[in-house]
Amino acid sequence: MMNNKTLLENIPFGVILHNSDGLIIDANKLVEKILKISLNEIIGKKWSNLSFKVVNKEGVECVIEEAIVKDVLTSGRDVKDQVVSIVHPSNRNVIWINITILFKPAEVGSKSEQNQALMYISDVTDIIKTNVAIENTIDNLNLGTWQWDIELGTLIFNDKWVGMLGYTLEELSFSNIDVWHKLIHPDDFKTMEDSLQDHFEGKSPQYYCEIRLHHKNGQWVWVRHFGKVTLWSDKGKPLYMSGMHQDISDFKKNELHLSRKIEYGKILSDISTNFINTHDIDATIIESFSKIALLNEASRIYLFRFDEEKQTMSNTHEWCSEGVSPQKDILQDLPLTDFPWWIKKLSDGEIINISDVSKMPLEASAEKEILEYQSVKSIFVLPVVIKQSLVGFIGFDNV
Known part of the structure; x- marks a missing residue:
């Protein structure tokens, strides 16, 4: 029987004593409250003979005396903080418990002189439910989580975190801070460092920044990155930090x-x-082109006007960015018949948008040839229509 019975009845844990065969030989009253079963139904039995099922965190039914108790008795080593659920078949009630088992070597001179296993259990159902709710919220919001041991420089991520960047947990399950630094866009590194330093120095209650991270496929992913120091040294030095990021x-x-x-x-x-x-329409057109170029980052913007009588087109106005050669002088009086595909598209009121000139269709071979001669890589062309008649077009080149 258990010594110091009165003391054990007053500690805030359920206490269960097992003999060397894994049989439950004693327990305190708190066990009844936690497991929702009387001591008479427990003492003298093994866990596998009790009226409820024991299921681990992976959802697999397990036998306590085989999975944990036997291991303690044979190895002589304690087992701490094992979380399992107790499922009562009668009402499907689920109780989550945290288990710690201590090895109790045989005492010389005792009646049994056998090794024993002393189990402490506590009800963690509310904690588990809260954690599940948090995990579901994180999952629904598509949040990645991270933990940073600042002293060791190591980082731990969840599957959402690595998945946002095209990786698996096996590839980035336990990373050094240098790996994290390599993923940050060079232009955003200072933003991240400044925000982190402000938090470390107490200038901000949490770390927060919006930065770009490098995806495995080569693209950049914008993330909202936030976290907080959860452990400080007695000298105010940050030791451990955790947080989340969102795509x-x-x-x-x-x-x-x-x-x-x-x-x-x-x-x-x-x-x-x-x-x-304006008093100078030509200068105003060129000035307008330069303003538009600030937004679409074009290398060259130009206006072509059609001459119906001659059936030709000419480049009347042109703006070029620094380092781009003007083409206006050589693009005069071009026969419209030399550009059938181009003219057909514009006459039908279509916008010509070519992201890769080298992949233009065969029927646009004439247009492709002149564009490639000008080293144009992509092009965007808008028809100019006056009184429902096509009178020219405005083009935007990237070279």
């Missing part, structure tokens, strides 16, 4: 799209005002 690439694309729309609106307003007040 905000779509948000950034929408933000950029909205920003561009606003900028385009401003530029078009400026251009309209300039045309109303």
Whole structure:
């Protein structure tokens, strides 16, 4: 029987004593409360003979005396913090318990002189439910989690974190901080460091920044990165930190799209005002091209006008970025018949958008030849229509 019975009845854990065969030979009253079963149904039995099932965190039924108790008795080593669930078939009630088993060597001179296993159990059902709720929330929000041992410089990620960047847990399960640094876009590294330093120095309650990380496929992924120091040394030095990150690439694309729309609106307003007040239409057109280029990053912007009588087209206005050779002088009085594909598209009111000139269709071979001669890589062309008639086009080249 268990010594110090009164003491054991007052400790805040369930206590179960096993003999060398794994048989339960004693327990305190708190065990009844935790396991929802009377001591009479427990003492003198093995776990496998009790009225409930024991299931591990992976959802697999296990036998306590085989999986844990026997290991302690044969190895002589303690086992700590094993979490399992108790499932009562009668009402499907699930109780999560944390188990610690201590090896109790045989005492010389005792009646049995056998090794024993002393088990402590505690009800962690509320903790597990809370953790599951948090994990579900993290999963639903598509959040990646990370933990950083600052002193050792090691990082641990969850599967969502590595998945956002195209990796598996096996590839980045336990990484050095240098690996993390290599994933950060060079232009965003200082942003990350400044935010981290502000948090370390107590200037901000948490670490937060929006940065780009390198995806395995070579692309950049925008992430919202946030966390907090969870352990400090007695001298105020950060020791351990944890946090999350969220893929905000779509948000950034929408933000950029909205920003561009606003900028385009401003530029078009400026251009309209300039045309109303201009005394030099040619200079105003070139100035307008230079403003538009700030947004679409074109290498060359130009205007072609058609001559219906001659059935030709000529480059009347041209703007070129620094280092790009002008083509205007050699693009005069070009016969429209030399560009049937081009003219057909524009006459049908279509916008010509070629992201790769080298992949233009066979029927556009004439247009492809002249574009490649000018070292044009991609092109975007808008028809210019006046009174429902095509009178020319505006083109945007990238060379």
